[in-house]
Amino acid sequence: MLGRLTIEALPLYSAIAAGGALVTVLGALAAVAVITWLGAWRVLWTDWLTSVDHKRIGVMYVALALIMLLRGFVDAIMMRAQQAVALNSDGYLPPEHFDQVFSSHGTIMIFFMAMPFLTGLINIVAPQQIGARDVAFPYLNAVSLWLTAAGAGLVLVSLVIGKFSTAGWTGYPPYSGAEYNPGVGVDYWIWAVLIAGVGSTLTGINFVVTILRKRAPGMTLMRMPLFAWTTLCTSILMAFAFPAITVVAVLLELDRLLGMHFFTNGGGGNIMNYANLLWIWGHPEVYILILPAFGIYSHVVTTFSGRRLFGYTSLVYATCAIAFLSFTVWLHHFFTMGSSANVNAAFGIATMIIAVPTGVKVFDWLFTMYRGRIRFHVSMMYTLAFIVTFVIGGVSGVLLALPPADYLMHNSTFLVAHFHNMLIPGALFGYFAGLNFWFPKALGFKLDERWGKRSFWCWVIGFYLAFMPLYVLGFMGMPRRMEHYDTAAWQPWLIVAAIGAIFVLFGLVFLVIQIAVSFQRRAELKDWTGDPWNGRTLEWLTSSPPAPYNFATIPEVRERDAFFDMKNRRIAYAKPARYEDISVPRNSPFGLIVGGLAGIVGFAMVWHIWWLSAVALMAAAIAVAVRSSNDDPDDIIPAADIAAREERRLDEMARAPALPSADGGVAAAGAALPGTAT
């Protein structure tokens, strides 16, 4: 009846595992209690969980990412603590547990922190930047969100019921096969990745169509804001790369369940096929994570330098070149698999070619600052820290792209330092910059800058302390994923790295405080105009938070910095001759239901509860069929309501307190002056 699910699945075998489970359960209960205490269930259901509004879906994605960031960080600090003490000793974690910790850390940070974070920011911003009222497929968007959440849910559940994979975030067979890993851990990994991966594929398709089909009149491709460009490229990568990991996860599950030997030892199974397929997804994935951050940096640096973007065309071509090249370098993840020198050299050179467009981007951002007037907002500080730190990661990346060097550095902590150097300053700092930059747009009030800067400094110092020692340790020959070691010379560096993790802990705590404090001071931090930073692109034209329809009238685009141009021509807030009815998609629990059922399918497959997975799969199919036969999916917002709402907004803008001039007075030129209607 319950497959292999028994009472044994509860983590009562170890105090630490039981503690983790208890924290997870208590956290969930606390969330339920708080929502009940606030009486917020109805609001949560009608305004959020069943919403198909891309801004709200975006906010939920980011909320999921922040929760998973905390969860993934707990893993990180546990690893740093273990390695700091485990010289000639077992430390406090047995290998079996340590291996789960590094596996869940990587899986969570890639699939359930970075992916939802960037998808959330794309959801909030990209449609507004191109002057669209919605994404192309709003219901599909909700399905994507809830599939991602279902995958994240499976990872969280694995902490309480059963165990997580010990096979690392890449799940290399044959180790991840049933022969060496008969338990449920790898199955949790497979189903979490598979379900969330389908969500990401759908997101990719959705945003390719959105960007290509939903642009405002006059918004030619070469007038699109950089973030819209990076969204387009990232979405193309998602749509083409994610099917590879979906396939690889299905084949691995077939190996495990039915002994099919696609990848596992014997019967013609070959690990090399797995490595190729996984990294055909895995390398584009790096750029899926990082391109949106490049887009964010482009906007932050123009806005807070009060400058037009230097080398827009170059940046667009560089973005496209990176997206294309990202599919040509996957083999550099396994130079040591025994390929010929010709093959290794070809992929090594292809890898280095990516450094060219990436270098172009860095210099274009720098020249955007040149002759600007730089305001040091939190998001600008993240951008500066990114530029400096990312170059170090780029150099270590070029070093690893040299096959002769990779033979020595592969599987070492040097590699770990390198990809964290790309993903923390490269991607995560970008998401943080985006969070600080677009938070007022999403929720209507700015984030507190004091706590933001405190968090920033802890993150930057913590990053350097945590990862520069890993570069050194790599040169000293320390392999990654060591549960304990016998080389005394490593320990001081590992202790420094652990101190770095403590700084990052404070960075996270301050981030949470920043959000809490800002929420408390939300009246004072209110964004009255919808344009708190003197922005240049169309998302700043809408109110903060935007109306469900974003734009009462679709703006006409004549220039690259469309909104800046409208402000200069004093037509940004012009009243149209008349308002028209706007149809918006009606809220529906459909996405939540499909996601929930997918989560049940995954859970049932993990535990071999076949009947339950069949029932849940059928129910999901029925839900899709029911939803697809709904011929009346939209609500009409009457023109009168829109007129009233827009009127209220202009009133509010007129009452807005003057922008503080402390940040340099740049706001004066072409600032968002209310009431500039023609």
Added chain:
Amino acid sequence: MMVVVIPVFAMTFAFAWRYRASNAKARYEPDWMSGKIDAVVWVVPALIVTSVGIHVWIYTHSLDPYKPFDPSVKPIQVQVVAQDWKWLFVYPEQRIAAVNELAFPSGVPLSLRITSDTVMNSFFIPALGGQIYAMAGMQTQLNLLADEPGAFVGRNTQYSGDGFADQQFVAIAMSSENFEAWVRKVRESGKALDDVAYADLAKPSIGHPVAYYSNVPPGFFDKIVLKYECGPACAQASERTDAGSE
């Protein structure tokens, strides 16, 4: 590389300081653009990458681990089998084998053929050269050379389970006389490496002590490689023995 890093560091700090909003003396040109600079930022990285790329091609070939050091010198042949969680070194010419100890004469090239009888491993002696994966049903190669006698740490760097952290061995480069003596010692003290002894050895073990085997049957290594490569019926047979050995 420093050609890129130093300018980026310098420009970031210089521009951020010079063009800070509170510095009224700095020029402010919100639409400034320079096609020349834009071209330079493409050309300079492209030139750097071209020159590095040429070196990549040359050194990837000259340092190819599959390439023998000196074709005129006959290397010492050793066959390496990764197991959970130890290394078995088979000397086909001497018909001996050793666990977790790789002895060889210094000054003579060492030619390794590497496979795995378990999950994927990565064979690495940092002091002597690069690493290469060890994969079941396949063999990879590595050519190493120790100029001087010495003892070096070798290990698996590809995470492989509970015993991974202790999966180390010692590689000892010794004089030719000492190597001859070592071979004799192994031959005399080692027990025969037959199927029973091998099945016993293949069981997972952590921190396995150094052990010696003699009378290694011819084709012993090839048999380990081939047992994964002979179709479904054979695969089932090998699965059964694996199940039996766990």
